[in-house]
Amino acid sequence: MQNNLSLRGVTIPDDPQIITPKVKRSILAERYEKDEVTGLPKFIDPKDRVVELGAGIGFISSYLVTQLGVRHAMCIEANPTLCEFIGRVHKANDIANVEVVNAVALGDTRVPGTARFYIREPFWSSSLDPDPDYVSEVSVPERPLSEILRDFEANVLIVDIEGGEKFLxxxxxxxxxxxxxxxxxxxxxxxxxxxxxxxHLSALGFAYDQRVSSGGSVLFRRVRRRSS
Known part of the structure; x- marks a missing residue:
């Protein structure tokens, strides 16, 4: 019978194919996604509808549901192996209301097709960039980000896509x-x-929120226009 790990109230199956020694050390030391889980309780409301790009092993989505009471979330993950593992993590935490989609989100200036995604160890180093060396590559369907957000009626977007944020x-x-x-x-x-x-975010009406941002995890809030 496979053992489980626990991180901040979330159960994670201890599968060595995914939870490699480096990943496991990070989880056991509670370093994994530390900045994110420090910031999330400061701005997440249970009524939020959250889309997460770069869902990894499904920890953040599980934390949102089990610890912060979020009822509507969607995971977008490019690595198909991780998509399967996310399902296992959700099942281990009795989560049945989070959709997991194997896709790459695109900005609206590009025509959707398929993207090459380069898989590395540990999994969090995988990206759309072929450099540095990678273990394997997969072809992943592309979906327009605007379409994803509109269809899900999302009001919160969480992004961790290893450099893909540059032009997203x-x-x-x-x-x-x-x-x-x-x-x-x-x-x-x-x-x-x-x-x-x-x-790009500033042009879309978003401002940096210093009170929540920590390290590389940055919160932007939409700024309401002042009435004249």
């Missing part, structure tokens, strides 16, 4: 989204990439 918001209609919680990857996109990402 270029020309995107964030529809009814009020909060964007974003992990920035400076080593992948550099300062110019961070500026591009922040500029």
């Amino acid at each position: 918001f270029d020309g995107v209609d964030l529809v009814n989204v009020q909060k964007v919680y974003l992990e920035v990857h400076t080593r992948k996109i550099g300062l110019h990439g961070i500026k591009a990402c922040f500029d």
Whole structure:
């Protein structure tokens, strides 16, 4: 019988094919997604409808449901193996109301097709970038981010896509989204990439929220227009 790990109230199957030694050490030391779980309780409301891009092993979605009372969430994950594991994590936590979609989200300036996704160890290093070396590659369906958000009626977007955030918001209609919680990857996109990402969000009416942001996990809130 397979053992389970526990992290901040979330049960995670201890499968060595996914939970490799480096991942396991991070979980046992409670370093895994530490900035995210520090910030999430400060702005998440149980009534929020959350779309998560780059869902990894399903920890954040499970934390949202089991610890913060979120009732409506969707996981978008490019790695099909992780999609299967997310289902197992959700089952281990008695979660049945979170949809898991194997896809890559696109900005509206691109035509959807298929993307090459490069898988590495540990899993959180996987990305759309073929550099550095990778273990394997898979073809993944692409879906417009605006369409995902509109169909799900999301008001919260969580993003951790290993550098893919650089141009994600270029020309995107964030529809009814009020909060964007974003992990920035400076080593992948550099300062110019961070500026591009922040500029796109600013142009869409979002502002940096210093009170919640910590380390590489940054919260943007939609700013209401002042009445004249």
